[in-house]
Amino acid sequence: MDNERRCPVCDILVKGRSDKIFCSAKCRSINQYDNRQETEAFYLKVDRQLKINRKLLKKYNRSGYTTIRKSELIEEGFDPKFFTHYWKNQKGDVYLFVYEYGFLKIADKGKEKYVLVIWQDYMER
Template sequence: MERKCVYCKEIFEGRVDKKYCSAYCRSAWYYHQHKENKNTQFKKIDRQLKQNRKLLKNYNKAGLATIRKETLLAEGFNPNYFTHYWKNKKGEVYLFCYEFGFLSTVQNGKQKYLLIQWQSYTGN
């Protein structure tokens, strides 16, 4: 039975329920469908990770900095979104957004983040 591919419109033969002429066309069609949907879960997470990275980079020009937690949060930083973590020899866990990391700490009774940049000694 001949049908037209949903994506490329080429005529192909195959099962009655087959919609695409190839795996490439199937994948491309799904990609274009989801590209249109601006509020997918992936895009929300990706957007927040990029926002977090941008803020950490802007406040950590020297590779090591301390900033009030409320300052970062007010600018849209969300500490629940990170790409990986690193535990130092003291047992402190730094959370990272790509190459920029942060550690929640209290200094002089104020909530702060210690900001660092990924170094060769922090991991493989």
Template structure:
């Protein structure tokens, strides 16, 4: 016997029936749609939280410089950030919540990140 796709109760009635009631049918489709909608949000949120955790871990003093390979090894993705701040010289720092970063290459061509923490004067 076939079972309801939502509650797995045994089905009675016509051959092609998939749900035991209109409630189960509605609940099943609502849950599937909700999972699809949330998947993008959950992915982005997860990446932002991971980025923040990594930046926090490597920036305990308020300002630091770290090789890009060190951060990316832990899963840091600079394409995910919450906002940006442009200093008076026009340099743009990207932020994951209160932890910011600036990508640059040193004199030897090694990619690095300058890490900073959000300060009150940056709000202006």
């Protein structure tokens, strides 16, 4: 049969309307629950990494402006792909921020480093 549709949850033949996807309300519910779990897992992963990043930026930037080797932060679990927003200065440098703590990747004497800063009021303009 060319038009055979199977339930994506239990693989049973779906009978009824042509646009029907699941064989039963139970399978539809299972699918929605599974999708919600995947979404929640992704949210928790991102949230966890943002908290780690903020904690490390705060730990290493007590003065409000400092420089640190990139490798040192990475070894402690910092992931620069996770940030909340960015700010571009007049020179065109893009600082990435994790809430109020920011970082800018630079090269200094052949080594990759981060300049760490704290959000300032003038950055809102």
